[in-house]
Amino acid sequence: MRTLVLPPHHYLNDGYGIKSWLLTRDHKRIALLYLAAITFFFFLGGSFAVLIRLELVTPPGDLVSDETYNKLFTMHGVIMVFFFLIPSIPSTLGNFLVPLMIGAKDLAFPKLNLASWYIYVLGGLFTIYALVTGGVDTGWTFYTPYSTVSSTTSVIPAAMGIFITGFSSILTGLNFIVTIHRMRAPGMTWFRMPLFLWSIYATSLIMVLGTPVLAITMLLVAAERVLHFGFFDPALGGDPVLFQHLFWFYSHPAVYIMVLPSMGVVSEIVAAFCRKQIFGYKFVAFASMAIAVLGFLVWGHHLYVAGESVYAAMIFSALSFMVAIPSAVKVFNWTATMYKGSISWKTPMLYAMGFIGLFTIGGLTGLFIAAVGFDVHVTDTYFIIAHFHYIMVGGALMGYLGGLHYWWPKISGRLYPESLAKLSAGIIFLGFNLTFFPQFILGYLGMPRRYHAYPPEFQVLNVLSSAGASILGVGYLIPMAYLMWSLRYGKIAGANPWGASGLEWTTTSPPPTENFAETPIVTEEPYTYPLRAEAHLG
Amino acid sequence: MAEIVHPSPALAHQFDNLEQQKEASTLGMWVFLTTEVLFFGGLFVTYCIYRLWYPAAFAAGSREMLIWAGATNTAVLITSSLTMALAVHAAQTGNRRLLMSFLIVTMLLGCVFLGIKAFEYHTEFAEHHVPGAAFEFQPQALRQNAQLFFSLYFVMTGLHALHMIIGLGLMSFMLWWAWNGTITKEYYNPIEVSGLYWHFVDIVWIFLFPLLYLIGRHV
Amino acid sequence: MPALFPESASTMASRVDALYFFLIAVAVFFSVLIAGLIVYFAVRYRRRTPEGVGVNIHGGLLLEIAWTVIPALIAAVIFVWGASVFFAMSRPPDETLNIYVVGKQWMWKFQHLDGQREINELHVPVGRAVKLIMTSEDVIHDVFVPAFRVKADVLPGRYTNIWFQATKPGRYHLFCAEYCGTRHSGMIGEVIVMEPSEYEAWLSGSRVEGSLASTGEKLFQDLACITCHRADTQGRGPVLQGLFGKTVQLQGGETVVADEAYIRESILRPAAKITAGYQPIMPTFQGLISEEQLLELVEYVKSLNTQQSPAK
Incomplete structure (x- = not known):
């Protein structure tokens, strides 16, 4: 076996100064800028979760005051949703991989891409400003009239932070859509695209169509709060529930912004570590599109108990069941792909298997709460908290970590310590379940969400959940440490350490600034194994 | 890599040729305009719901609008769309002087629109029609619901005016590029794409004018 | 061992619980199926040589149809079941005992038709349909009685209602389930379900200034x-x-x-x-x-x- 060496020229050594990063137009460097920023926000949002779980160890509100507690869960939600989950995969892995996977030199609009990062950072600064000026206590949902007339906290800076970051999301989605339409290498037809691109494309559609509605809604809240205009104020005949309709018109599809890219990552990982074509490629691809479209039609299921009419609730309920079908199709196809595969138990595959299992639970409990008669009892309880954490943490975050491990050798050119990575994947899986499974039971028992203090009979389950959270916290710190370590000390990876198919593995690791020495020509379907000889290049 | 010789100075490094670049930026603008449709869409939905709930107050609100100002502005904007289209044509045919003149006329019309709009705002301010504590409205009985109308009026026309201002900024850039020769017969796509934006902003007004000034006026 | 199921104290509770058990059965079946298959495949088809590749299988239309249609049918069953429970929840019987509820930051005010007023405590008789007609003085609140499996938002500027028929005397949690500000978790109370005779005694024992x-x-x-x-x-x-x-x-x-x-x-x-x-x-x-x-x-x-x- 010959010793591997890093290529002489790659995007990481193409300039070293701070300017070469802050003014870069290289999608790969911008991906790393995002990676740094979202990692910061992830640990910031995570630290709030730690405090929330600590407070809930005992029934009375004794660790922090009720005011502080309300700010903690609000900032946890705002930061995790808008500054971590939504940008997580699209703006890091998506940014890095979209041009590489379609065989392009860069995204269609590199300057816009950099601008998106700055917009994101600006939005983040507004949010941090909201934090240091006392925080926000409206919940991440900003429900009116509490957010417009009642709360005395920094609602405006936080709302503006979300408004601004929204544009980063819109412009990123726009960039991906145009790139996928117009920049594919010769021979890269739509049905030769890796499934990751299909899911990123579907995600981008949601970003472009949904985010502006959130933006205008936040603007109306700000105008009502600051200028005393009336939009949702019942005193003027306005309807606070209209806010909820507008908010969820974006924020429900936003869930798919979080989980669709993860589904794409899982498709890539399952194919690569089974060395096998994805079972029912077209069904998986169209399922992504179906989720994106149907996802826009189900927002009303957040309002079953908010005074929505019985018939509206029925329609939204029926549509919500429909959106579950394409998700189920994906799960079955991934599982079927493993049949007669050549399955390697590497870290990314562990994350992918974890994703499939946890997403299955998250999705199935979605059926529970799509049923109106059942949802009435559990909505606004911990059942909901458990459900969406199974989707967003068990699903989206597992997928993100799996993807990060899968493409880390491509990004950094180096390998991470495999057994440590496997260990931490196991810790995360266990910690996650211990944290969130008891919350399903708590919810059915009737413990409302956003409660600073709770009746003593709920304590045992809360303690279990907090114990799980501490395990989970450790689980997240380990990858952070060894990935940083590997940047310098990891073994050299080579172009294709996994023996995976896909254009991104045909170029060097790390890739050169222009991605490919010459424009690749695509002649076959994705996930074709065994690899052709030229795809093995070192 | 820096050594690669581009066939045209206008071709950005990530594209293979000018054709691809043109298609990409045109598609990009269309996608952006889709976003804008949804952005204003949230407002239109809000407007429609409240109009349905409170037809009397919204009709009374419409009657307070300066119809001559709205009508004039509609004419001004439609004319500016024409001059914009002519500017694109001039760019296509490589007539730099004509391009610059049409851009200037378009911008002047945009400024006229904003001037008239500012006058309207001033009038409404003087009549205490700005929502908030100082809001006044006759008949008194419709005062609360009329505030919804005026809140929507100011936000909708305000955001439209903001889009006009951004459009003027865009046009200034185009004028500069036309002047310094960046825009050529081969590379006029920026003019075309900015034109798309300008037409979009016009179309938004074409919806705003009847909704805010006309419907219910004669009830 | 903590309780895994909440108390059932209304006519609606058993209906919601029945749906819950069915849903759990569906969820357990599919979770175990998927997890079982994944683990079995991962072991059975583990890579044995570094160059190993999987068998080339494109897909199968029959399977795709099967796992589209079967979940859709199961979803349809759950939809109809959930909808029928919800219809029952949102259609109170004709004869109800009406009680007015006003929520404000952070307390519940109840007004009985005969003029009795209560704060954070609600006395109702067992075995009689009770309808709560609710509104809020400030922000959105939500009445939630887990033991009854009922919940509805309490909105400013609007009346919403819920109904329930208690089946068991006792004291049950009443929670505000829509976040309403600083002392949201303190906006709690109790529903006190009484035998009809006790309830009558309670009604006549309360000081009243007129209906x-x-x-x-x-x-x-x-x-x-x-x-x-x-x-x-x-x-x-x-x-x-x-x-x-x-x-x-x-x-x-x-x-x-x-x-x-x-x-x-x-x-x-x-x-x-x-x-x-x-x-x-x-x-x-x-x-x-x-x-x-x-x-x-x-x-x-x-x-x-x-x-x-x-x-x-």
Whole structure:
């Protein structure tokens, strides 16, 4: 076996100064800028979760005051949703991989891409400003009239932070859509695209169509709060529930912004570590599109108990069941792909298997709460908290970590310590379940969400959940440490350490600034194994 | 890599040729305009719901609008769309002087629109029609619901005016590029794409004018 | 070992629980199926040589159809089941014991028709359908009684209602389930379900200043509503006797059913819906009367349907 060496020229050594990063137009460097920023926000949002779980160890509100507690869960939600989950995969892995996977030199609009990062950072600064000026206590949902007339906290800076970051999301989605339409290498037809691109494309559609509605809604809240205009104020005949309709018109599809890219990552990982074509490629691809479209039609299921009419609730309920079908199709196809595969138990595959299992639970409990008669009892309880954490943490975050491990050798050119990575994947899986499974039971028992203090009979389950959270916290710190370590000390990876198919593995690791020495020509379907000889290049 | 010789100075490094670049930026603008449709869409939905709930107050609100100002502005904007289209044509045919003149006329019309709009705002301010504590409205009985109308009026026309201002900024850039020769017969796509934006902003007004000034006026 | 299921103390609880058990069965079946397959495949088909590749399988249309249609059918069953439970929840029986609820930061106020008022405690009889007619003075709240499996948002500017029929005497948690600010988790109370006889004793034992309708009547006179809304047809405002529940012809040809929400709106924003044949001359009472007084007026107007002789 010959010793591997890093290529002489790659995007990481193409300039070293701070300017070469802050003014870069290289999608790969911008991906790393995002990676740094979202990692910061992830640990910031995570630290709030730690405090929330600590407070809930005992029934009375004794660790922090009720005011502080309300700010903690609000900032946890705002930061995790808008500054971590939504940008997580699209703006890091998506940014890095979209041009590489379609065989392009860069995204269609590199300057816009950099601008998106700055917009994101600006939005983040507004949010941090909201934090240091006392925080926000409206919940991440900003429900009116509490957010417009009642709360005395920094609602405006936080709302503006979300408004601004929204544009980063819109412009990123726009960039991906145009790139996928117009920049594919010769021979890269739509049905030769890796499934990751299909899911990123579907995600981008949601970003472009949904985010502006959130933006205008936040603007109306700000105008009502600051200028005393009336939009949702019942005193003027306005309807606070209209806010909820507008908010969820974006924020429900936003869930798919979080989980669709993860589904794409899982498709890539399952194919690569089974060395096998994805079972029912077209069904998986169209399922992504179906989720994106149907996802826009189900927002009303957040309002079953908010005074929505019985018939509206029925329609939204029926549509919500429909959106579950394409998700189920994906799960079955991934599982079927493993049949007669050549399955390697590497870290990314562990994350992918974890994703499939946890997403299955998250999705199935979605059926529970799509049923109106059942949802009435559990909505606004911990059942909901458990459900969406199974989707967003068990699903989206597992997928993100799996993807990060899968493409880390491509990004950094180096390998991470495999057994440590496997260990931490196991810790995360266990910690996650211990944290969130008891919350399903708590919810059915009737413990409302956003409660600073709770009746003593709920304590045992809360303690279990907090114990799980501490395990989970450790689980997240380990990858952070060894990935940083590997940047310098990891073994050299080579172009294709996994023996995976896909254009991104045909170029060097790390890739050169222009991605490919010459424009690749695509002649076959994705996930074709065994690899052709030229795809093995070192 | 820096050594690669581009066939045209206008071709950005990530594209293979000018054709691809043109298609990409045109598609990009269309996608952006889709976003804008949804952005204003949230407002239109809000407007429609409240109009349905409170037809009397919204009709009374419409009657307070300066119809001559709205009508004039509609004419001004439609004319500016024409001059914009002519500017694109001039760019296509490589007539730099004509391009610059049409851009200037378009911008002047945009400024006229904003001037008239500012006058309207001033009038409404003087009549205490700005929502908030100082809001006044006759008949008194419709005062609360009329505030919804005026809140929507100011936000909708305000955001439209903001889009006009951004459009003027865009046009200034185009004028500069036309002047310094960046825009050529081969590379006029920026003019075309900015034109798309300008037409979009016009179309938004074409919806705003009847909704805010006309419907219910004669009830 | 903590409790895994909440107490069941209403007619609705068993219906929701039955659906819950069915859903758990579906969820367990599919979770175990998927997890089992994944683990089995991962072991059975683990990579044995570094160059190993999987068998080339493109897909199978039959399988795709099967795992689209079967979940869709199961989803349809759950949908219908959930919908029927929800219909039962949102359709109270004709005869209900009505209790008015006003939520405010951070307490619950209950008003019984006979005039009893309670804060954060609600006494109801066992075995009788109770309807809560609810509104909020400030932000959105939500009445949630886990033991009854019922919940509904309490909105400012609007009436919402829920109904339940308690099956077991006892004390049950009442939570505010919609986040409403600093002391949200302190906006809790108890529903006290009593045997009918005890309930009667409780009702007569409470100090009362007159029924809700009679308080409303007094208010009706104090606010001089009576000068225009006269019992004969000579008043400047519409006659209110027999109004509640009727369909009202409005100016402009539309109609509206005179329910609680309509009466409330007519008091606060009189110009919004003008009865055909009348002038929009009524002043607004927004900011002049509280939500509780509004409820008293509403109850008074309702009582005019049953009173034999109109109020003077």
